Amino acid sequence: MKLSEIRDLxxxxxxxGENDLFLDVQQxxxxxxxxxxxxxxxxxxxxxTGLTNIQSIRTADIAGVSAVIYCRGKxxxxxxxxxxxxxxxxxxxxxxxxxxICGILYNQGLKGVS
Amino acid sequence: xxxxxxxxxxxxxxxRNFDKAGEVSGEIKVLLRDLGINPASLRRLVIVAFEAxxxxxxxxxxxxxxLILTDHDVRLEITDEGPGIPDIELALQEGYSTAxxxxxxxxxxxxxxLPNMKKNxxxxxxxxxxxxxxxxxxxxxLNTNG
Numbered sequence: 001m002k003l004s005e006i007r008d009l010x011x012x013x014x015x016x017g018e019n020d021l022f023l024d025v026q027q028x029x030x031x032x033x034x035x036x037x038x039x040x041x042x043x044x045x046x047x048x049t050g051l052t053n054i055q056s057i058r059t060a061d062i063a064g065v066s067a068v069i070y071c072r073g074k075x076x077x078x079x080x081x082x083x084x085x086x087x088x089x090x091x092x093x094x095x096x097x098x099x100x101i102c103g104i105l106y107n108q109g110l111k112g113v114s
Numbered sequence: 115x116x117x118x119x120x121x122x123x124x125x126x127x128x129x130r131n132f133d134k135a136g137e138v139s140g141e142i143k144v145l146l147r148d149l150g151i152n153p154a155s156l157r158r159l160v161i162v163a164f165e166a167x168x169x170x171x172x173x174x175x176x177x178x179x180x181l182i183l184t185d186h187d188v189r190l191e192i193t194d195e196g197p198g199i200p201d202i203e204l205a206l207q208e209g210y211s212t213a214x215x216x217x218x219x220x221x222x223x224x225x226x227x228l229p230n231m232k233k234n235x236x237x238x239x240x241x242x243x244x245x246x247x248x249x250x251x252x253x254x255x256l257n258t259n260g
Contacts (some may be wrong), residue, residue, distance in 0.1 A: 011222075028147075032221060033221060033222075033224040033226070034168075034220075034222055034232045035165065035219035035222060035224055035226035035227050035230055036224065036226060038161050038164065038165065038226075038230055039226055039230050039233075043157065049221075051220075052220070053220060054133065054135075054136070055132075055135060055136060055168075055220055055221050055222070056137035056221060058135075058139070058140060058164065059164070059259040061143070062136075062139060062140075062143065062160050062161060063138065063155060065160070070126070071223075
C-alpha cells in the first residue's frame, strides 16, 4: 500500500517527506518501545509510535524503516523533524490512537512482523 | 586463518546525555555503509551499537565504543565506567529490566536491549565489575544473512 493511501486513510498530516509518499509498504511495526522496533523490523516497514523524541527517528534510521507515523496527536519538535528530513525518513502525524491505526491498516491487508 | 585488521576507530559516549544518544551508532552506520559492507551485516552491527550506546547513556558515566573492521568480520568493544551488572545471566533474559521511568519515557528499558544485542551478534561477551563498569564485545561476520 502506498504511503499516500495510508495518509488519507489515517487522516495524517505530513511533516516531512511529501515527495516520498509513493513508497510502498507491506508490513508494519507498532510500539512505543524502541528495542521492540529494533527487534522486529527487518527493513522497509512502516513504523507507528507514540514516542516523539529524537530516539524515535534514530531507531527508525537504525532499523531501516520506510516511514514513521506518530499516533494520538503527538507531534515531534522541529529538531526531530529536521533530523528525519536529513535521514530521508517521511514523518506523518495522526490524531488516531495506535489500536485504531493498527486495526484500519490490518483490514487493508497490511501485516505485522513476527 | 589469519585475520587482517582494516580499520579501528574509537568513539566517546557521554553518560546521561539523551540528546546525543545514538549519534555514535549513526556515525558508525554511515562510515560502514560508505565502505560498502553488506547490508545484512551492517544492519545487525548498528542494532548492537545502538542498543549498547543507549545502555551506556542510560546507566554509565561515560564509555568508549571501538569499531574494528577486519577482512572477515566487524567487531565492537564497548567499555563503560558505571554501576556494572550484578547478574549477567539475568540481565540477558528478555523482559528483565532495571530501567527507571525516565529511561522508559525515552523508549528504552523494556528488557530487550541486551537480548537484541546478543541475537544480532555471532560472538557476544559481557564482563562486568560491579561498581566499576561493564565491557561488551560483539563480533558479526561479514557474510551473514538476516
